[in-house]
Amino acid sequence: QVQLVESGGGLVQAGGSLRLSCAASGRTFSRYYMGWFRQAPGKEREFVATISWSGGSTRYADSVKGRFTISRDNAKNTVYLQMNSLKPEDTAVYYCVAAVGNYGYTSAGAYPYWGQGTQVTVSS
Numbered sequence: 031q032v033q034l035v036e037s038g039g040g041l042v043q044a045g046g047s048l049r050l051s052c053a054a055s056g057r058t059f060s061r062y063y064m065g066w067f068r069q070a071p072g073k074e075r076e077f078v079a080t081i082s083w084s085g086g087s088t089r090y091a092d093s094v095k096g097r098f099t100i101s102r103d104n105a106k107n108t109v110y111l112q113m114n115s116l117k118p119e120d121t122a123v124y125y126c127v128a129a130v131g132n133y134g135y136t137s138a139g140a141y142p143y144w145g146q147g148t149q150v151t152v153s154s
Contacts, residue, residue, distance in 0.1 A: 032056045032143050034126045039148030042116055046152070050111040052126030052145060059107040060084075063133040065141060066100065066111045068122035068150075077136040078124070079111065089134055094120075116152045123147040 038050040052064070065080035079090045079100040088100050097116075102109040109126060127141035135141070 032059065032062060032128050034128060034143060034145035036124065036126045036145045036148040039124060039150045041151045041153065044116060044118055044152055044154050046116050047112070047114045048116065048150060050113070050124055050126075050148060050150070052109045052111075054107045054109070054126075054128065056107070060104040062128040062130055062143075064100075064102060064109040065127045065129075066109075067125045067127055067138060067141075068120075069125070069147075070119075070122040073122075075125070075138050077138070080134065080136070081109065082133040087133060089136070091136070113150070116150075118152045118154045120150060121152050122150060124150050 033055040035053045063082050066078040067075050069075040077091050081088050081100045085102045097114050099112040125147045126145040128143040129141045
């Protein structure tokens, strides 16, 4: 099993940047593919980005492509989400997720491990 703890959320103006971090427990972090989802008030959780166990492959939602970058440091058991050019519609609770198996899934059900979430608020 793996436990996930997010940090780095906050309030930022439109056009600004934030970097989210997700620290994972356990000695087998490099075996997991990792990702980020988000949930805005009154909306369903939506896929944001995912990264393979090696970090060599990434996948993004169309809504964040070109603005967000997912990365990982297996030596630090940490995955990151660099968010640039933030928009008010990026406001949401952001969740770090993990899974073993095949990389690339964008459905929430493919990820059995979830963090508690961190709030990101983008003001206009």
